[in-house]
Amino acid sequence: MMSLIEWFTVPLQEPFMVRAIFVSALVGLVCSTLSCYTILKGWALMGDAVSHAVMPGVVIAYVLNIPLAIGAFAFGVGAVTAIGFIKANTRVREDTVIGLVFTGFFAFGLVLVSKVKSEIDLTHILFGNVLGISDADIIQTVIISLITIVTIAILRKDLILFCFDSTHARSIGLNITFLYYVLLCLLSLTAVAGLQTVGIILVVAMLVTPGATAYLLSDRFDMMMLLAIASGVFSSVMGTYISYHIDGSTGGCIVVLQTVLFLLAMIFAPKHGLLVKARDSQTLSE
Template structure:
């Protein structure tokens, strides 16, 4: 029992670990909430697109010595607007547009890194560095997360209808174009909030996995959100702890833990799990 207690308490003796645990929990919450809407909308690829598209913004912000969040959000917004514009004005399908935009922006980021006169740590951009997060970055993450959650709370019913049935949403007078861009802006903000925790590449998992877990465990959206939020916070905090004890990548540990939770859910979910489905088919 003492060993278990020490396992939990020992990391918190260090200020950097206490900050990392708190920030990870906040980021896990906001990513999980948005993840539920993305799961209903089927927008996993969109999350991948926007997360990769912010890379040149992070590099530009580094070169200009301004907060990463500003550059990341501007380029994320540019990617969102580009996807919407190309989709609306060409016959190219949305998934193709997304692939074109995110690979183009990500490649631009790589070019900027390679030509930068400064020694930019690409590892931290791609995979995050929550253990080395500064006070300014903590405040930035908290503000961005709070804004995102407040907007989702205010527009939760409209966003839910837009994600579940956009045709019906339009028929009752909702401006689905405005909701489309609002949702993408929220996605950009969430990715900005998660950059320090897991980086550009792994943030996609945080935007997909919690919602998938909630979707397998509940038929009601409100319950799905609570389950996703719980799994998101648990995964981020547990992954941060594990990374400390294993001296491994924090972002990697978080995503691996989330993936294991999903695998357990996929197998053991009481209604939609593989075991339950096998038992149901054998009756």
Template sequence: MWTWISEPFSFPFMQHALFTALIVAIVCAILSCYLVLKGWSLMGDAISHAILPGIVIAFWVGIPLAIGAFLSGIFCAVSVGYLKENSRIKEDTVMGIVFSGMFAFGLVLFTKIETNEHLSHILFGDLLGISRAELIQTLIISSIIFIIIVLKRRDFLLYCFDPSHARVAGLNIKRLHYSLLILLALTIVSAMQVVGVILVIAMLISPGITAYLLTKRFDTMILIALFTSVSATLIGTLLSYHIDAATGPCIIILQGIFFLLALIWSKIRLRFQKNTYSALSTESQTS
């Protein structure tokens, strides 16, 4: 058993892959709890698809891909906010139009601009091909995200739970809104190398929604999200090595399994509570 666990990490590329994946998993788990409370799962999906044209343009101009991806994601978020405020269209409809249009634009650019990047690496990630420089870049971005969330965790929590209360409490709602969007875009940029632009939304939502099914306390929710995200990342990386499969999809599949287990457990617990309540009510009426 120990050999099965330790063998993959005798290779430097597996060490880089696991360390990068764990860093991203921790940040995604924490941010996912806020996104679930805010109801921004579709916003994460929109930004994750919208970064594709930024990646292609960044390669064409000769700047780091992370910068292009981040600017493209922020442009998507600002565009959604502008269209929502200046039209009668609902936010979810605007998101669908903006992210699908930008994703299609990115695909057109990719076919017209010659790059040495393989499309599948961008769409589905290339965790095993991460270099030391990319690992350091991911560590820096994730550290910035983590520090900001820790410093502003209470403000973000109040804003996600009740924006009206946050406004009455004297918080700058617009600043918190765009700060959360920037953190979301940065997280997607860091997670892009792990699971790609298509699967990144699962890494951003699965830990939070799994924890949401199991607890009503936010602090406990973050701990459960961290546990499920880190466990899925560690086990998924090991499985991908031994079954010779893509690492990112293996991680996402395990997160989906954790969600199904949490859903089943929540249903069983709810049924047990109902039966207990019915039994107590019957007993009190009899007495």
């Protein structure tokens, strides 16, 4: 029977696990930081759109023999631009436009994968392959993470106001169009970073779940950010450990653990949990 200490130390004897844990923790940190802004802005579906839209960019970048991150980022930004253009020039609602664009881009990517003869493994694109991540991909992830964190740190106050109340942000002279595209570009970058860890399909969970969990636990943004980061990094690291011991999908384990944390917060949150609401309802009825 493996002891608790061995449960944590045995995987660290494998170099690929050390790399996987580091990258998972880093991506969890970046995604959970950005998730606070996407939750406040109500952009869960936008994160889904960007993460799926990078699919054709990955394939085209492979064909052109350029870094996959460049193609993925280009198509992520392209999807955002297409959403903005269609929304501005038609009467179709934004949520409908997002659904149309991201499914169109994603389907185009599937067609390219089926027609282009390459070594690209569709399963790795969809669900990630952090256990087999290369040194070049680690460097890419670190660079993307640094760009995202530094940008958020510099524009933190402006982004918070933009997410809380864009009308007020405009009234005090902030360039909300600039902030809009900055946030969407950060979403694209983070989706590229998440490709290696959880893949295109599950990266949206990392961009939504930590922020949603923290939103139930705190009404203060600073505390919400800390809680989101804690849950994101914890679930990423522990999910990687669990996937090693059960020989399961790393991305799947990470997202399942994040979902479990959200459910616990939904039930036991001190102010907004179901137990508190049930107790308050019972008190009022009495």
